[in-house]
Amino acid sequence: MELDLSVDAAALTATLVDAPSVSGDEGPLADAIERALGQLPHLRVERFGNSVVARTGLGRPERVVLAGHIDTVPIAGNVPSHVTGERLYGCGTSDMKSGVAVQLRLAGEVPEPARDVTYVFYDCEEIEAARNGLGQLSRAQPGLLAGDFAVLMEPSGNEIEGGCQGTMRAEVTATGQRAHSARSWMGRNAIHAAGGILDVLRSYQPREPEVDGLRYHEGLNAVGISGGVAGNVIPDRCVVTVNYRFAPDRDIAAAEAHLREVFDQWDVAIVDAAPSARPGLDQGPAASFATAVGGSPRAKLGWTDVARFAELGIPAVNYGPGISEIAHTRDEYVEIPKIGQCEARLRHWLTTP
Amino acid sequence: MELDLSVDAAALTATLVDAPSVSGDEGPLADAIERALGQLPHLRVERFGNSVVARTGLGRPERVVLAGHIDTVPIAGNVPSHVTGERLYGCGTSDMKSGVAVQLRLAGEVPEPARDVTYVFYDCEEIEAARNGLGQLSRAQPGLLAGDFAVLMEPSGNEIEGGCQGTMRAEVTATGQRAHSARSWMGRNAIHAAGGILDVLRSYQPREPEVDGLRYHEGLNAVGISGGVAGNVIPDRCVVTVNYRFAPDRDIAAAEAHLREVFDQWDVAIVDAAPSARPGLDQGPAASFATAVGGSPRAKLGWTDVARFAELGIPAVNYGPGISEIAHTRDEYVEIPKIGQCEARLRHWLTTP
Numbered sequence: 001m002e003l004d005l006s007v008d009a010a011a012l013t014a015t016l017v018d019a020p021s022v023s024g025d026e027g028p029l030a031d032a033i034e035r036a037l038g039q040l041p042h043l044r045v046e047r048f049g050n051s052v053v054a055r056t057g058l059g060r061p062e063r064v065v066l067a068g069h070i071d072t073v074p075i076a077g078n079v080p081s082h083v084t085g086e087r088l089y090g091c092g093t094s095d096m097k098s099g100v101a102v103q104l105r106l107a108g109e110v111p112e113p114a115r116d117v118t119y120v121f122y123d124c125e126e127i128e129a130a131r132n133g134l135g136q137l138s139r140a141q142p143g144l145l146a147g148d149f150a151v152l153m154e155p156s157g158n159e160i161e162g163g164c165q166g167t168m169r170a171e172v173t174a175t176g177q178r179a180h181s182a183r184s185w186m187g188r189n190a191i192h193a194a195g196g197i198l199d200v201l202r203s204y205q206p207r208e209p210e211v212d213g214l215r216y217h218e219g220l221n222a223v224g225i226s227g228g229v230a231g232n233v234i235p236d237r238c239v240v241t242v243n244y245r246f247a248p249d250r251d252i253a254a255a256e257a258h259l260r261e262v263f264d265q266w267d268v269a270i271v272d273a274a275p276s277a278r279p280g281l282d283q284g285p286a287a288s289f290a291t292a293v294g295g296s297p298r299a300k301l302g303w304t305d306v307a308r309f310a311e312l313g314i315p316a317v318n319y320g321p322g323i324s325e326i327a328h329t330r331d332e333y334v335e336i337p338k339i340g341q342c343e344a345r346l347r348h349w350l351t352t353p
Numbered sequence: 354m355e356l357d358l359s360v361d362a363a364a365l366t367a368t369l370v371d372a373p374s375v376s377g378d379e380g381p382l383a384d385a386i387e388r389a390l391g392q393l394p395h396l397r398v399e400r401f402g403n404s405v406v407a408r409t410g411l412g413r414p415e416r417v418v419l420a421g422h423i424d425t426v427p428i429a430g431n432v433p434s435h436v437t438g439e440r441l442y443g444c445g446t447s448d449m450k451s452g453v454a455v456q457l458r459l460a461g462e463v464p465e466p467a468r469d470v471t472y473v474f475y476d477c478e479e480i481e482a483a484r485n486g487l488g489q490l491s492r493a494q495p496g497l498l499a500g501d502f503a504v505l506m507e508p509s510g511n512e513i514e515g516g517c518q519g520t521m522r523a524e525v526t527a528t529g530q531r532a533h534s535a536r537s538w539m540g541r542n543a544i545h546a547a548g549g550i551l552d553v554l555r556s557y558q559p560r561e562p563e564v565d566g567l568r569y570h571e572g573l574n575a576v577g578i579s580g581g582v583a584g585n586v587i588p589d590r591c592v593v594t595v596n597y598r599f600a601p602d603r604d605i606a607a608a609e610a611h612l613r614e615v616f617d618q619w620d621v622a623i624v625d626a627a628p629s630a631r632p633g634l635d636q637g638p639a640a641s642f643a644t645a646v647g648g649s650p651r652a653k654l655g656w657t658d659v660a661r662f663a664e665l666g667i668p669a670v671n672y673g674p675g676i677s678e679i680a681h682t683r684d685e686y687v688e689i690p691k692i693g694q695c696e697a698r699l700r701h702w703l704t705t706p
Contacts, residue, residue, distance in 0.1 A: 165535060167534075182655035184574045185570075189575060191578050192551055195555050219538070221542055223586060224544075225578050226578065228575075238578060241581065302536075
């Protein structure tokens with residue numbers, strides 16, 4: 001497969017969709033990207049596993065990062081792509097090969113941007129966090145990701161989605177005392193006791209704080225419950241797994257403190273956590289970007305790789321032509337006019353001093 | 354192994370304990386019982402799998418059944434048996450080889466009882482109900498179990514335990530609607546909804562009815578709970594498994610109707626059920642037995658094989674020298690004087706017209 005960066009972004013999107021790259025099998029697509037960009041004299045291209053990083057080196061006072069993952073969820077009978085009206089259908093059209101096409105177009109067509117640009121194409125975003133290509137790059141070669149601001153080209157309908165909420169999972173455990181269920185009063189039923197945990201969850205009022213001008217919406221929910229020893233035994237243990245989605249005015253430590261306070265009557269064990277990221281749209285290069293592309297910035301409620309840039313101290317936003325609501329569905333599509341619109345806006349931003 | 358029925362019942366108990374017969378491995382012990390009883394001219398002995406049935410045939414107007422299971426739970430370093438003071442320790446001492454020893458002594462030493470006697474020694478009581486030897490006998494050859502009254506020699510400290518409570522398990526299901534946990538308000542959390550089921554259980558007031566003069570004590574408890582799709586998904590289903598222990602004034606149909614009424618806001622699926630059995634101590638041969646052995650009859654709260662006799666239309670009670678509270682424990686023992694006391698009382702009953 002060879003990529004022709006001179007075709008329009010919608011046609012390039014179709015080419016990318018028709019080159020399957022399910023997580024773990026991104027090799028051929030990464031090869032094609034590396035070859036196409038390697039021919040461009042204004043870019044320095046480096047390969048890291050199945051991730052590709054291409055950088056301008058114009059000595060500009062500011063450097064921005066445009067990042068996108070090249071993998072998709074498993075194909076569901078929706079490859080090759082097809083066009084119906086103004087929609088391009090297929091696996092990855094929205095999430096996020098249309099964004100990758102825009103990256104490639106800008107890399108090929110804007111040889112002398114007003115700000116230096118680092119284009120990052122990475123693998124394994126749709127699977128377990130440990131394999132995420134951006135995460136691996138940030139740990140192994142953080143210098144490759146250096147910059148003053150980053151745009152993740154995740155589907156956002158060409159509206160800025162700022163920051164992201166953090167996520168924490170914890171196991172909240174109710175305990176009791178075993179007994180034979182024929183003499184249940186000899187024990188204490190831990191599942192019944194877990195009703196108290198569910199009471200807390202049912203009456204919980206999530207915060208909706210405004211952070212850097214954007215409104216977030218937290219959530220605290222049971223995502224799992226498990227208890228029981230045998231059909232004739234009063235159980236002595238019931239574990240409720242809760243998921244706390246926290247706004248970016250809280251870091252992981254504050255989120256944990258909150259959970260421990262809310263569930264102070266029970267044993268709480270933190271299972272995993274991913275940090276939030278502030279939108280930071282009110283200052284610096286992020287503010288310039290917001291001005292350049294316009295629209296109505298909104299808060300990103302889900303967790304995204306934006307937080308990985310935040311951990312490196314780089315403000316970042318999501319901005320891409322896809323539609324997040326239909327990502328991962330069999331009927332995934334992208335609105336074709338949005339792809340060109342995205343390219344035009346970013347080109348305007350990159351070329352405006 | 355050969356069984357000497359002329360030694361006292363405590364010594365015979367020790368011999369039985371020292372012949373391991375964990376459920377499924379009762380063959381050698383069943384062989385020994387069959388051989389020992391087969392030498393007695395006053396008994397007709399029949400073998401059914403690893404169960405043995407021995408009957409007198411004196412033409413008495415009344416026939417009673419003495420039944421005991423010969424299997425034990427797995428050995429926990431507590432074989433061979435040993436004596437400390439007045440206690441015989443070991444796996445099965447209470448549950449229920451001391452009762453089996455009394456059966457064997459009576460079978461051997463009372464050749465002309467005042468009522469015909471059917472001695473039943475059966476296998477696989479301590480494991481899944483489908484393999485229970487008494488259940489298999491009652492389905493395949495119910496005539497072998499025919500009688501006017503039955504005594505199950507389960508551990509009861511030489512006090513009559515009458516009837517038994519029934520048991521029913523049901524799955525009570527709360528439903529909801531899936532959503533991504535970053536936007537939990539787009540869904541309905543089924544685990545949170547299951548809090549309503551736990552509310553019902555926590556406020557439930559169990560009945561304590563008197564039936565045929567004995568006081569029962571019901572119970573309704575969660576014995577299992579399960580829900581959850583993934584760590585980032587609002588779950589759409591949570592199943593609470595409840596166990597209802599019901600007094601013998603309710604049959605299975607009445608128990609099911611009660612559960613469906615209590616949980617009328619949720620889907621209820623009956624998983625399994627075993628019937629209750631009335632004590633029936635106020636009339637007929639059961640009343641004669643109660644008079645002969647004395648003591649203070651009490652209600653049996655757990656489910657026992659008494660209910661299998663009830664299903665055959667045969668009144669039955671538990672009566673044996675063991676201690677039920679320490680059955681299945683590593684430190685299981687039987688009080689040695691209780692074994693002889695049990696034998697003496699039953700001998701008095703069997704020989705008194």
